[in-house]
Amino acid sequence: MSLKLLARAVWAPGALSALLLTGCATSPQQPPPPPPPAAEAPAPQATKPSGVEKKNFDTSVRPQDDFYRYVNGGWAQATQIPADRARYGTFIELVDKSEAALKDIIEEAAAAKDKKAGSDTQKVGDLYQSFMDTQRIESLGLEPIRADLQKLSELKSVDGLPEVFAKLNREGVQAPLALFVGQDAKDATRYIVYVTQSGLGLPDRDFYFKQEPRFAEMRTAYQAYVEKLLTLGGEKNATAAAKAILDLETKLAGKSWERARNRDREATYNLKSVAELEKLTPGFSWSRYLKAVGAEKTPGVIVRQPDFFQAMVATMKATPLPVIRQYLRFKVLDAYAPLMNQEFEQTHFAFRGKTLQGQQEIRPRWKRGVETVEGGMGEAVGQLYVARHFSPESKKRMEQLVANLREAFKQGIDQLDWMSPATKAQAQDKLSKFTVKIGYPEEWRDYSKLEIAAGDLVGNVRRSSVFEFQRDLDKLGKPIDRKEWGMTPQMVNAYYNSSLNEIVFPAAILQPPFFNPEADDAVNYGAIGGVIGHEISHGFDDQGSRSDGDGNLRDWWTAEDQAAFKKRTGMLVAQYSSFNPIDTMKVNGELTLGENIGDLSGLTVALRAYQLSQKDQAAPVIDGFTGNQRFFLGWGQVWRTLFRDEYLRQMLVTDPHSPGPFRVNGVVRNMPEFYEAFGVKEGDGAWLPPEQRVKIW
Structure with a gap:
């Protein structure tokens, strides 16, 4: 998720740990599922397919012991990660489907005759052709x-x-600082400039310091990569330059904030005037930087990591000028290498694709071409995607689901036994002010000012970056645009934006297995209902709960309620921090806390909404499963994922989401309804003593 959105996505590139797969075996004979609880019998006749994908089960595993493997183990054994992927699963399956649909749309634009100059068709077609013209x-x-x-x-x-960094920022090339425009977290009625740490070529600060062999190997590979790119760029002493660049980045990494700390919205809110910024970092002219970048209209600057910028300026002053030049030249080479000739392209892939993520092959060129068009003109092709692949009926059904989830969350707040009436009233006020966006924007982005020229790939991508950057800057001094989307309709994802207090569900995620209009309600509530609940819950997670219903960062909790909340979230941190997906690496419970709250609270609310939708009528038994069982199966099957070890290691350091198995097993073992649905007893793998189970919302 782009930082400038200040949003949280439900999707993570999660994956099923290879350790969990060891020893799995497919059984052709399926034992009957656990008997339905008495409360759900007798059951009426089913009228719709269940939506449960039984072919993916591993019935050598009991759902009471490892629910994720029970639901997805058979699929994992029968599936291989495509050579051009670092991970594979439900999300990637839908991404592939979306890409294929976009390919048709984009190639039609490229092949169109008599394209009107300046039209979206001309720009989409020429952008794609400029990528495909390898000769x-x-x-x-x-x-x-x-x-x-x-x-x-x-x-x-x-x-x-200051001027160099400004130019790089505008053109989408990494520099030691990054700038974006967003709503002021403490005055959501205005736009303001944020600046944040940047400048590291490895995925995270920890990659520079972890001593485990795999991380040491990556540092060595990174230095070799820097050397190779510099050599291709004409650097005469590339070996020494690469070592000096790694040393410079290591210094920057030492002062970079850890990702868990960067989640703290209070700690990262440091409002400064330009004069205060100049005093903070003597020797770096912020007034010149803001003028060069085009952000003079900002009412102030919110500095996310003040001490990093002090250290960054000091480090640059202490670094020999030739090394700074080499460092910046490398950043340009690294940014544009995928758009250049085969030697550059393969060098970039060998490190960033193969070494860091374990991909075996570079993605087919047409897929990278589609990705390039999406990056430059995503809403232009998204408008056509929606017209062809998203029905009004799906939007209407989703609107009803969201309304049901909101009602369930409303009731859940009232039923909390750990929250005072005063805080409940504030929570209800926030919930009532949620905005919901489904499918696609009401107003499409205007690309008339973007210049795209046939045969100028690098220029096209550069101008696209400048266009988007300037579009953000143009918001300064204007009213808040509440119709803007932070994702394209064809993106398989969803998000919550705290400053707008909105939840957003693009069209592409509203497909099976997440959303199947033909299937029984239970699976839909467990799948897309869980996703809806997840995004609503982000408004009430450890960071989202710091904003009120108008999007302003302020404390609306009583001290006692905040303490009770932190006690529960602390238990969740401890649970997830004990999960060991690979090697000696564990899930970072602090970094993933917001997403884990979203999963647990979201699925809890989705189940309540499903039960309300039944209106006290018994759900039918379909395919041998009760309504509540199908609900949990719906959640379990959307997180099926395989991934390469290299990618998993990177994910555990950088990703605020837990890997797929723990988004299932880590959630259901906290829900009493799961114990009832599947007959979980003490001694079973999914068992947690009642006093250790967490309920937040």
Whole structure:
């Protein structure tokens, strides 16, 4: 999720741990599921398919012991990760489907005759063709970025860095600081500039310091990658330069905040005037930087990590100018390598795809071409995607599901035994002010000011980055745009935005196994209902709960309620921190806390909504499963994922979501209804003593 959205996505690139798969065996004979609880019998006749994908089960495992493997183990044994993927599962299956649909749309635009100059059709078609024209890309060699590299070589002193950093920011090239425009977290009625730490070429600060062999190997591989790119870029002493760049990034990493700390919305809210910023970092002109980047209209600057910027400026002052030039030249080479000739492209993939994530092959060129068009003109192709692949009926059904989930959350707040009436009233006020967006935007993005030229791939991508950056800057001084979307309709994802207090569900996630209009309600409530509940719950997780119904960051809790909340979330941190997906690495319970709250609270609310939808009528038994059993099966099957070890290690360091198995097993073992549905007893693998089970919302 882009940082500038200040949003949380339900989707994580999670995966099933190889350790959990060891020893799995498929059984062709399915034992009957546990008997339905008495409360759900007698059952009426089923009228719809269950939506349960029994072919994916591993019935050598009992649901009471490892629910995730029971639901997904057979699929895991029968599935291989595609060579061009670092992970594979339900999300990637839908991504592949979305990509295939977009390919048709984009290739039609590329093949269209008599395209009107300046039209979206012309721009989409020419952007795609510029990526697919490998003959021209090969012939250009280094030429598309030669001027950029030369200009950086002419940097006279560190005094020139504000303008250099501003140019890189606008063009989408990494620099030691990043800037975005968003709503002021403590005054959600206005837009303001945020600045945040950046500049590291490895995925996270921990990659520079962890001593385990795999991380040491990655540092060695990274230095070799830097050297190779610099050599291709014409650097004469690339070996020494690569070592110096790694040393510089290690210094920056040492002062970078850890990801768990970066989740703290109070700690990262540091409102400064330009004069205060200049005083914070003497030697770096923020007034010149803001002018060069085009952000002079900002009413202030919110600095997310003040001490990092102090250290960054000091580090740049202490670094020899030739090393700074080499570092910045490498950032340009790294940014544009995937868009250049085969030698650059393969060098980039060998490290960023194969070494870091375990991909065996680079993705087919047409898929990368589609991805490039999505990055530059996502809503232009999204408008056509929606027209062809999203029905009004699906939107209407989702609206009803969301309404039911909101009612269930409302009732859940009233029933909490650990929250005072005063805080409940504030929570209810916030819930009543939620905005819901489903499928696609009401107003589509205007790309008329974006220039796309045939045969100019690097220029097209650069201009796309500048266009998006300027579009954000243009918000400064204007009213809040409440119709804007932070995702395209074709993205398989969903998010909650705390400043707008909104939940958003793009069209592409509203497909089986998440949402099946033809299936029984139970599976839909367990799948897409769980996703809806997850996003609603983000408004009430450890960070989202710090904002009120108007999107302002303020404390609306009593001290006693906050203490009770932290006690429960602390138990959840401890639970997830004990999970060991690979090697000696464990889930970071602090980093993943918000998403784990979203999963547990979201599924709890979804179950309540499902039960309310039954209106005291017994749910039918379908395919041998009761309504509540199908509900949990619906949740379990959407998280099936396989992934490569390299990717899992990176995920555990960088991703705020837990791996797939724990998004299932870590949740259901806290829900008494799961124990009842599947007859879980003390001694079973899913058993937690009642006093250790967590309920938050």
